Amino acid sequence: MDIMTYCIAVSLKDGLVLTSDSRTNAGIDNVSIYGKMHAFETAPDRKIVVLSAGNLATTQAVIDQVKRDRKDHVETNLDSVRYLSEAAEYIGKISVEKQRRYLDAGGQNSFNPTATFILAGQIRNDTHAAYLIYPEGNFITTSTQTPYLQIGENKYGKPVLDRFLRIDTPLQEAGRCCLISMDSTMRSNASVGAPVELLIYHTDSFILDEYYCFQEDNEYLIKLRRMWHEKLKEVFIGLPHFSTQEARPLPNS
Incomplete structure:
Protein backbone atom coordinates (compact mmCIF):
# COMPACT_ATOMS: atom_id res chain seq x y z
CA MET A 1 0.00 0.00 0.00
CA ASP A 2 1.35 3.42 -0.96
CA ILE A 3 0.91 6.64 0.96
CA MET A 4 -0.40 9.07 -1.62
CA THR A 5 0.19 12.12 0.46
CA TYR A 6 1.31 15.71 0.67
CA CYS A 7 3.55 17.05 3.43
CA ILE A 8 5.20 20.45 3.91
CA ALA A 9 7.93 21.61 6.28
CA VAL A 10 8.71 25.32 6.54
CA SER A 11 11.80 26.54 8.40
CA LEU A 12 11.59 30.26 9.19
CA LYS A 13 13.42 32.73 11.36
CA ASP A 14 10.99 32.22 14.24
CA GLY A 15 10.51 28.46 14.03
CA LEU A 16 8.94 25.61 12.07
CA VAL A 17 5.58 24.97 10.43
CA LEU A 18 4.74 21.36 9.56
CA THR A 19 1.67 20.24 7.61
CA SER A 20 0.47 16.85 6.38
CA ASP A 21 -2.64 15.16 5.06
CA SER A 22 -3.87 11.74 6.23
CA ARG A 23 -5.05 9.84 3.15
CA THR A 24 -3.60 6.51 2.05
CA ASN A 25 -4.54 5.00 -1.30
CA ALA A 26 -3.93 1.48 -2.58
CA GLY A 27 -6.41 1.73 -5.45
CA ILE A 28 -9.59 3.54 -6.37
CA ASP A 29 -11.66 1.36 -4.01
CA ASN A 30 -9.19 1.16 -1.12
CA VAL A 31 -8.79 4.49 0.66
CA SER A 32 -7.74 4.63 4.31
CA ILE A 33 -6.60 7.22 6.83
CA TYR A 34 -3.12 7.11 8.34
CA GLY A 35 -1.38 10.01 10.03
CA LYS A 36 1.91 11.03 8.37
CA MET A 37 3.13 13.31 11.17
CA HIS A 38 5.17 11.48 13.82
CA ALA A 39 6.35 13.28 16.97
CA PHE A 40 8.90 11.26 18.94
CA GLU A 41 9.36 11.15 22.68
CA THR A 42 12.92 12.35 23.23
CA ALA A 43 15.24 13.81 25.85
CA PRO A 44 14.22 17.24 27.20
CA ASP A 45 16.93 19.02 25.19
CA ARG A 46 15.40 18.16 21.80
CA LYS A 47 12.20 17.99 19.85
CA ILE A 48 12.03 15.91 16.65
CA VAL A 49 9.13 15.37 14.25
CA VAL A 50 9.08 13.22 11.09
CA LEU A 51 6.71 13.48 8.11
CA SER A 52 6.44 10.45 5.84
CA ALA A 53 5.41 9.61 2.29
CA GLY A 54 5.75 6.53 0.10
CA ASN A 55 5.20 2.85 0.75
CA LEU A 56 3.19 2.37 3.94
CA ALA A 57 5.01 -0.81 5.00
CA THR A 58 8.37 0.93 4.68
CA THR A 59 7.33 4.09 6.50
CA GLN A 60 5.79 2.15 9.38
CA ALA A 61 8.86 -0.11 9.63
CA VAL A 62 11.18 2.90 9.77
CA ILE A 63 9.10 4.69 12.43
CA ASP A 64 8.87 1.52 14.53
CA GLN A 65 12.64 0.95 14.28
CA VAL A 66 13.37 4.51 15.39
CA LYS A 67 11.14 4.03 18.43
CA ARG A 68 12.71 0.67 19.31
CA ASP A 69 16.26 2.01 18.99
CA ARG A 70 15.54 4.71 21.53
CA LYS A 71 13.77 2.31 23.87
CA ASP A 72 16.64 -0.21 23.66
CA HIS A 73 19.32 2.48 24.03
CA VAL A 74 21.22 1.41 20.91
CA GLU A 75 24.38 3.34 20.17
CA THR A 76 22.74 5.62 17.61
CA ASN A 77 19.23 6.81 18.36
CA LEU A 78 17.31 10.08 18.51
CA ASP A 79 18.56 10.75 22.05
CA SER A 80 22.24 10.15 21.23
CA VAL A 81 22.67 12.19 18.04
CA ARG A 82 24.22 15.61 18.58
CA TYR A 83 22.83 17.34 15.50
CA LEU A 84 19.69 17.15 13.40
CA SER A 85 21.81 16.31 10.36
CA GLU A 86 22.98 13.19 12.21
CA ALA A 87 19.35 12.29 12.88
CA ALA A 88 18.57 12.70 9.17
CA GLU A 89 21.50 10.44 8.25
CA TYR A 90 20.37 7.87 10.85
CA ILE A 91 16.80 7.73 9.51
CA GLY A 92 18.09 7.60 5.94
CA LYS A 93 20.17 4.50 6.76
CA ILE A 94 17.20 2.77 8.39
CA SER A 95 15.00 3.58 5.39
CA VAL A 96 17.52 2.13 2.91
CA GLU A 97 17.85 -1.01 5.04
CA LYS A 98 14.07 -1.57 5.19
CA GLN A 99 13.65 -0.97 1.46
CA ARG A 100 16.47 -3.40 0.64
CA ARG A 101 14.94 -6.05 2.89
CA TYR A 102 11.60 -5.85 1.09
CA LEU A 103 13.29 -6.01 -2.31
CA ASP A 104 15.41 -9.01 -1.29
CA ASN A 138 20.79 11.18 1.21
CA PHE A 139 19.17 14.43 2.30
CA ILE A 140 18.91 18.17 1.75
CA THR A 141 17.81 21.08 3.91
CA THR A 142 16.06 24.41 3.38
CA SER A 143 17.72 27.71 2.46
CA THR A 144 17.06 31.41 2.95
CA GLN A 145 15.80 31.59 -0.64
CA THR A 146 13.69 28.42 -0.39
CA PRO A 147 12.58 28.02 3.23
CA TYR A 148 10.30 25.02 2.66
CA LEU A 149 10.44 21.32 1.75
CA GLN A 150 7.71 19.14 0.22
CA ILE A 151 7.15 15.40 -0.21
CA GLY A 152 4.38 13.52 -1.98
CA GLU A 153 1.99 15.26 -4.39
CA ASN A 154 3.85 18.56 -4.31
CA LYS A 155 3.20 20.18 -7.69
CA TYR A 156 -0.28 21.56 -7.02
CA GLY A 157 0.58 23.33 -3.77
CA LYS A 158 3.99 24.67 -4.72
CA PRO A 159 3.01 27.98 -6.44
CA VAL A 160 1.40 29.50 -3.34
CA LEU A 161 4.44 28.62 -1.23
CA ASP A 162 6.76 30.24 -3.80
CA ARG A 163 4.67 33.41 -3.88
CA PHE A 164 4.15 34.05 -0.18
CA LEU A 165 6.79 32.34 1.97
CA ARG A 166 9.89 34.28 2.98
CA ILE A 167 12.42 33.51 5.70
CA ASP A 168 10.90 36.24 7.92
CA THR A 169 7.26 35.27 7.35
CA PRO A 170 5.41 35.10 10.72
CA LEU A 171 4.62 31.53 11.79
CA GLN A 172 0.84 31.98 11.87
CA GLU A 173 0.90 33.48 8.38
CA ALA A 174 3.05 30.60 7.17
CA GLY A 175 0.54 28.18 8.71
CA ARG A 176 -2.31 29.70 6.69
CA CYS A 177 -0.14 29.56 3.58
CA CYS A 178 0.50 25.85 4.15
CA LEU A 179 -3.21 25.18 4.62
CA ILE A 180 -3.97 26.96 1.33
CA SER A 181 -1.24 24.91 -0.33
CA MET A 182 -2.79 21.74 1.10
CA ASP A 183 -6.29 22.77 0.00
CA SER A 184 -5.05 23.47 -3.54
CA THR A 185 -3.56 19.98 -3.63
CA MET A 186 -6.70 18.30 -2.29
CA ARG A 187 -8.77 20.14 -4.88
CA SER A 188 -6.61 18.86 -7.76
CA ASN A 189 -5.73 15.38 -6.51
CA ALA A 190 -8.23 13.02 -4.89
CA SER A 191 -5.42 10.92 -3.37
CA VAL A 192 -4.71 13.72 -0.87
CA GLY A 193 -7.29 14.41 1.81
CA ALA A 194 -8.26 15.34 5.36
CA PRO A 195 -7.72 15.15 8.24
CA VAL A 196 -5.03 17.82 7.83
CA GLU A 197 -2.45 18.10 10.60
CA LEU A 198 -0.67 21.37 11.35
CA LEU A 199 2.12 21.85 13.87
CA ILE A 200 3.79 25.17 14.70
CA TYR A 201 7.07 25.07 16.64
CA HIS A 202 8.57 28.23 18.15
CA THR A 203 12.36 28.20 18.15
CA ASP A 204 14.08 27.45 21.49
CA SER A 205 10.74 26.55 23.11
CA PHE A 206 11.32 22.75 23.09
CA ILE A 207 7.59 22.15 23.38
CA LEU A 208 5.06 20.95 20.80
CA ASP A 209 1.95 22.62 22.12
CA GLU A 210 0.54 24.29 19.00
CA TYR A 211 -0.95 21.34 17.10
CA TYR A 212 -4.12 21.37 15.00
CA CYS A 213 -6.05 18.58 13.29
CA PHE A 214 -8.62 19.77 10.76
CA GLN A 215 -11.32 17.33 9.68
CA GLU A 216 -12.95 17.65 6.26
CA ASP A 217 -15.98 19.40 7.77
CA ASN A 218 -13.95 21.72 10.01
CA GLU A 219 -15.58 25.16 10.05
CA TYR A 220 -12.30 27.07 9.77
CA LEU A 221 -11.02 24.91 6.90
CA ILE A 222 -14.28 25.39 5.00
CA LYS A 223 -14.17 29.17 5.54
CA LEU A 224 -10.54 29.36 4.45
CA ARG A 225 -11.27 27.35 1.30
CA ARG A 226 -14.32 29.47 0.42
CA MET A 227 -12.58 32.82 0.98
CA TRP A 228 -9.51 31.78 -0.99
CA HIS A 229 -11.70 30.74 -3.91
CA GLU A 230 -13.79 33.92 -3.79
CA LYS A 231 -10.78 36.25 -3.56
CA LEU A 232 -8.99 34.47 -6.42
CA LYS A 233 -12.12 34.80 -8.53
CA GLU A 234 -12.36 38.53 -7.72
CA VAL A 235 -8.74 39.09 -8.70
CA PHE A 236 -9.16 37.07 -11.89
CA ILE A 237 -12.21 39.06 -12.96
CA GLY A 238 -10.32 42.30 -12.28
CA LEU A 239 -7.29 41.38 -14.39
CA PRO A 240 -6.67 43.65 -17.43
CA HIS A 241 -8.07 42.39 -20.74
CA PHE A 242 -5.86 41.99 -23.77
CA SER A 243 -6.82 44.27 -26.66
CA THR A 244 -8.85 42.72 -29.47
CA GLN A 245 -7.37 45.39 -31.74
CA GLU A 246 -4.13 43.42 -31.66
CA ALA A 247 -5.80 40.34 -33.09
CA ARG A 248 -4.74 39.21 -36.56
CA PRO A 249 -5.28 36.21 -38.83
CA LEU A 250 -3.38 33.05 -37.95
CA PRO A 251 -0.23 32.88 -40.08
CA ASN A 252 -0.04 30.04 -42.59
CA SER A 253 2.07 27.17 -41.36
Whole structure:
Protein backbone atom coordinates (compact mmCIF):
# COMPACT_ATOMS: atom_id res chain seq x y z
CA MET A 1 0.00 0.00 0.00
CA ASP A 2 1.35 3.42 -0.96
CA ILE A 3 0.91 6.64 0.96
CA MET A 4 -0.40 9.07 -1.62
CA THR A 5 0.19 12.12 0.46
CA TYR A 6 1.31 15.71 0.67
CA CYS A 7 3.55 17.05 3.43
CA ILE A 8 5.20 20.45 3.91
CA ALA A 9 7.93 21.61 6.28
CA VAL A 10 8.71 25.32 6.54
CA SER A 11 11.80 26.54 8.40
CA LEU A 12 11.59 30.26 9.19
CA LYS A 13 13.42 32.73 11.36
CA ASP A 14 10.99 32.22 14.24
CA GLY A 15 10.51 28.46 14.03
CA LEU A 16 8.94 25.61 12.07
CA VAL A 17 5.58 24.97 10.43
CA LEU A 18 4.74 21.36 9.56
CA THR A 19 1.67 20.24 7.61
CA SER A 20 0.47 16.85 6.38
CA ASP A 21 -2.64 15.16 5.06
CA SER A 22 -3.87 11.74 6.23
CA ARG A 23 -5.05 9.84 3.15
CA THR A 24 -3.60 6.51 2.05
CA ASN A 25 -4.54 5.00 -1.30
CA ALA A 26 -3.93 1.48 -2.58
CA GLY A 27 -6.41 1.73 -5.45
CA ILE A 28 -9.59 3.54 -6.37
CA ASP A 29 -11.66 1.36 -4.01
CA ASN A 30 -9.19 1.16 -1.12
CA VAL A 31 -8.79 4.49 0.66
CA SER A 32 -7.74 4.63 4.31
CA ILE A 33 -6.60 7.22 6.83
CA TYR A 34 -3.12 7.11 8.34
CA GLY A 35 -1.38 10.01 10.03
CA LYS A 36 1.91 11.03 8.37
CA MET A 37 3.13 13.31 11.17
CA HIS A 38 5.17 11.48 13.82
CA ALA A 39 6.35 13.28 16.97
CA PHE A 40 8.90 11.26 18.94
CA GLU A 41 9.36 11.15 22.68
CA THR A 42 12.92 12.35 23.23
CA ALA A 43 15.24 13.81 25.85
CA PRO A 44 14.22 17.24 27.20
CA ASP A 45 16.93 19.02 25.19
CA ARG A 46 15.40 18.16 21.80
CA LYS A 47 12.20 17.99 19.85
CA ILE A 48 12.03 15.91 16.65
CA VAL A 49 9.13 15.37 14.25
CA VAL A 50 9.08 13.22 11.09
CA LEU A 51 6.71 13.48 8.11
CA SER A 52 6.44 10.45 5.84
CA ALA A 53 5.41 9.61 2.29
CA GLY A 54 5.75 6.53 0.10
CA ASN A 55 5.20 2.85 0.75
CA LEU A 56 3.19 2.37 3.94
CA ALA A 57 5.01 -0.81 5.00
CA THR A 58 8.37 0.93 4.68
CA THR A 59 7.33 4.09 6.50
CA GLN A 60 5.79 2.15 9.38
CA ALA A 61 8.86 -0.11 9.63
CA VAL A 62 11.18 2.90 9.77
CA ILE A 63 9.10 4.69 12.43
CA ASP A 64 8.87 1.52 14.53
CA GLN A 65 12.64 0.95 14.28
CA VAL A 66 13.37 4.51 15.39
CA LYS A 67 11.14 4.03 18.43
CA ARG A 68 12.71 0.67 19.31
CA ASP A 69 16.26 2.01 18.99
CA ARG A 70 15.54 4.71 21.53
CA LYS A 71 13.77 2.31 23.87
CA ASP A 72 16.64 -0.21 23.66
CA HIS A 73 19.32 2.48 24.03
CA VAL A 74 21.22 1.41 20.91
CA GLU A 75 24.38 3.34 20.17
CA THR A 76 22.74 5.62 17.61
CA ASN A 77 19.23 6.81 18.36
CA LEU A 78 17.31 10.08 18.51
CA ASP A 79 18.56 10.75 22.05
CA SER A 80 22.24 10.15 21.23
CA VAL A 81 22.67 12.19 18.04
CA ARG A 82 24.22 15.61 18.58
CA TYR A 83 22.83 17.34 15.50
CA LEU A 84 19.69 17.15 13.40
CA SER A 85 21.81 16.31 10.36
CA GLU A 86 22.98 13.19 12.21
CA ALA A 87 19.35 12.29 12.88
CA ALA A 88 18.57 12.70 9.17
CA GLU A 89 21.50 10.44 8.25
CA TYR A 90 20.37 7.87 10.85
CA ILE A 91 16.80 7.73 9.51
CA GLY A 92 18.09 7.60 5.94
CA LYS A 93 20.17 4.50 6.76
CA ILE A 94 17.20 2.77 8.39
CA SER A 95 15.00 3.58 5.39
CA VAL A 96 17.52 2.13 2.91
CA GLU A 97 17.85 -1.01 5.04
CA LYS A 98 14.07 -1.57 5.19
CA GLN A 99 13.65 -0.97 1.46
CA ARG A 100 16.47 -3.40 0.64
CA ARG A 101 14.94 -6.05 2.89
CA TYR A 102 11.60 -5.85 1.09
CA LEU A 103 13.29 -6.01 -2.31
CA ASP A 104 15.41 -9.01 -1.29
CA ALA A 105 12.26 -10.81 -0.16
CA GLY A 106 11.01 -10.72 -3.75
CA GLY A 107 7.39 -10.28 -4.72
CA GLN A 108 5.57 -8.62 -7.55
CA ASN A 109 7.61 -6.72 -10.10
CA SER A 110 5.38 -3.69 -9.59
CA PHE A 111 6.09 -3.55 -5.86
CA ASN A 112 7.77 -0.28 -4.93
CA PRO A 113 9.11 -0.11 -1.33
CA THR A 114 10.55 3.42 -1.57
CA ALA A 115 9.75 6.05 1.02
CA THR A 116 10.60 9.71 1.57
CA PHE A 117 10.77 11.54 4.88
CA ILE A 118 11.04 15.06 6.25
CA LEU A 119 12.76 15.39 9.62
CA ALA A 120 12.37 18.66 11.50
CA GLY A 121 13.03 19.98 14.98
CA GLN A 122 15.74 21.33 17.23
CA ILE A 123 18.53 19.83 19.35
CA ARG A 124 20.13 21.69 22.27
CA ASN A 125 21.46 25.13 21.33
CA ASP A 126 21.56 24.43 17.60
CA THR A 127 19.10 26.32 15.46
CA HIS A 128 15.90 24.59 14.38
CA ALA A 129 15.98 23.01 10.92
CA ALA A 130 14.24 20.67 8.47
CA TYR A 131 15.70 17.95 6.23
CA LEU A 132 14.22 16.09 3.28
CA ILE A 133 15.46 12.46 3.28
CA TYR A 134 15.35 10.76 -0.13
CA PRO A 135 14.72 7.01 -0.67
CA GLU A 136 18.45 6.61 -1.35
CA GLY A 137 19.22 7.84 2.18
CA ASN A 138 20.79 11.18 1.21
CA PHE A 139 19.17 14.43 2.30
CA ILE A 140 18.91 18.17 1.75
CA THR A 141 17.81 21.08 3.91
CA THR A 142 16.06 24.41 3.38
CA SER A 143 17.72 27.71 2.46
CA THR A 144 17.06 31.41 2.95
CA GLN A 145 15.80 31.59 -0.64
CA THR A 146 13.69 28.42 -0.39
CA PRO A 147 12.58 28.02 3.23
CA TYR A 148 10.30 25.02 2.66
CA LEU A 149 10.44 21.32 1.75
CA GLN A 150 7.71 19.14 0.22
CA ILE A 151 7.15 15.40 -0.21
CA GLY A 152 4.38 13.52 -1.98
CA GLU A 153 1.99 15.26 -4.39
CA ASN A 154 3.85 18.56 -4.31
CA LYS A 155 3.20 20.18 -7.69
CA TYR A 156 -0.28 21.56 -7.02
CA GLY A 157 0.58 23.33 -3.77
CA LYS A 158 3.99 24.67 -4.72
CA PRO A 159 3.01 27.98 -6.44
CA VAL A 160 1.40 29.50 -3.34
CA LEU A 161 4.44 28.62 -1.23
CA ASP A 162 6.76 30.24 -3.80
CA ARG A 163 4.67 33.41 -3.88
CA PHE A 164 4.15 34.05 -0.18
CA LEU A 165 6.79 32.34 1.97
CA ARG A 166 9.89 34.28 2.98
CA ILE A 167 12.42 33.51 5.70
CA ASP A 168 10.90 36.24 7.92
CA THR A 169 7.26 35.27 7.35
CA PRO A 170 5.41 35.10 10.72
CA LEU A 171 4.62 31.53 11.79
CA GLN A 172 0.84 31.98 11.87
CA GLU A 173 0.90 33.48 8.38
CA ALA A 174 3.05 30.60 7.17
CA GLY A 175 0.54 28.18 8.71
CA ARG A 176 -2.31 29.70 6.69
CA CYS A 177 -0.14 29.56 3.58
CA CYS A 178 0.50 25.85 4.15
CA LEU A 179 -3.21 25.18 4.62
CA ILE A 180 -3.97 26.96 1.33
CA SER A 181 -1.24 24.91 -0.33
CA MET A 182 -2.79 21.74 1.10
CA ASP A 183 -6.29 22.77 0.00
CA SER A 184 -5.05 23.47 -3.54
CA THR A 185 -3.56 19.98 -3.63
CA MET A 186 -6.70 18.30 -2.29
CA ARG A 187 -8.77 20.14 -4.88
CA SER A 188 -6.61 18.86 -7.76
CA ASN A 189 -5.73 15.38 -6.51
CA ALA A 190 -8.23 13.02 -4.89
CA SER A 191 -5.42 10.92 -3.37
CA VAL A 192 -4.71 13.72 -0.87
CA GLY A 193 -7.29 14.41 1.81
CA ALA A 194 -8.26 15.34 5.36
CA PRO A 195 -7.72 15.15 8.24
CA VAL A 196 -5.03 17.82 7.83
CA GLU A 197 -2.45 18.10 10.60
CA LEU A 198 -0.67 21.37 11.35
CA LEU A 199 2.12 21.85 13.87
CA ILE A 200 3.79 25.17 14.70
CA TYR A 201 7.07 25.07 16.64
CA HIS A 202 8.57 28.23 18.15
CA THR A 203 12.36 28.20 18.15
CA ASP A 204 14.08 27.45 21.49
CA SER A 205 10.74 26.55 23.11
CA PHE A 206 11.32 22.75 23.09
CA ILE A 207 7.59 22.15 23.38
CA LEU A 208 5.06 20.95 20.80
CA ASP A 209 1.95 22.62 22.12
CA GLU A 210 0.54 24.29 19.00
CA TYR A 211 -0.95 21.34 17.10
CA TYR A 212 -4.12 21.37 15.00
CA CYS A 213 -6.05 18.58 13.29
CA PHE A 214 -8.62 19.77 10.76
CA GLN A 215 -11.32 17.33 9.68
CA GLU A 216 -12.95 17.65 6.26
CA ASP A 217 -15.98 19.40 7.77
CA ASN A 218 -13.95 21.72 10.01
CA GLU A 219 -15.58 25.16 10.05
CA TYR A 220 -12.30 27.07 9.77
CA LEU A 221 -11.02 24.91 6.90
CA ILE A 222 -14.28 25.39 5.00
CA LYS A 223 -14.17 29.17 5.54
CA LEU A 224 -10.54 29.36 4.45
CA ARG A 225 -11.27 27.35 1.30
CA ARG A 226 -14.32 29.47 0.42
CA MET A 227 -12.58 32.82 0.98
CA TRP A 228 -9.51 31.78 -0.99
CA HIS A 229 -11.70 30.74 -3.91
CA GLU A 230 -13.79 33.92 -3.79
CA LYS A 231 -10.78 36.25 -3.56
CA LEU A 232 -8.99 34.47 -6.42
CA LYS A 233 -12.12 34.80 -8.53
CA GLU A 234 -12.36 38.53 -7.72
CA VAL A 235 -8.74 39.09 -8.70
CA PHE A 236 -9.16 37.07 -11.89
CA ILE A 237 -12.21 39.06 -12.96
CA GLY A 238 -10.32 42.30 -12.28
CA LEU A 239 -7.29 41.38 -14.39
CA PRO A 240 -6.67 43.65 -17.43
CA HIS A 241 -8.07 42.39 -20.74
CA PHE A 242 -5.86 41.99 -23.77
CA SER A 243 -6.82 44.27 -26.66
CA THR A 244 -8.85 42.72 -29.47
CA GLN A 245 -7.37 45.39 -31.74
CA GLU A 246 -4.13 43.42 -31.66
CA ALA A 247 -5.80 40.34 -33.09
CA ARG A 248 -4.74 39.21 -36.56
CA PRO A 249 -5.28 36.21 -38.83
CA LEU A 250 -3.38 33.05 -37.95
CA PRO A 251 -0.23 32.88 -40.08
CA ASN A 252 -0.04 30.04 -42.59
CA SER A 253 2.07 27.17 -41.36
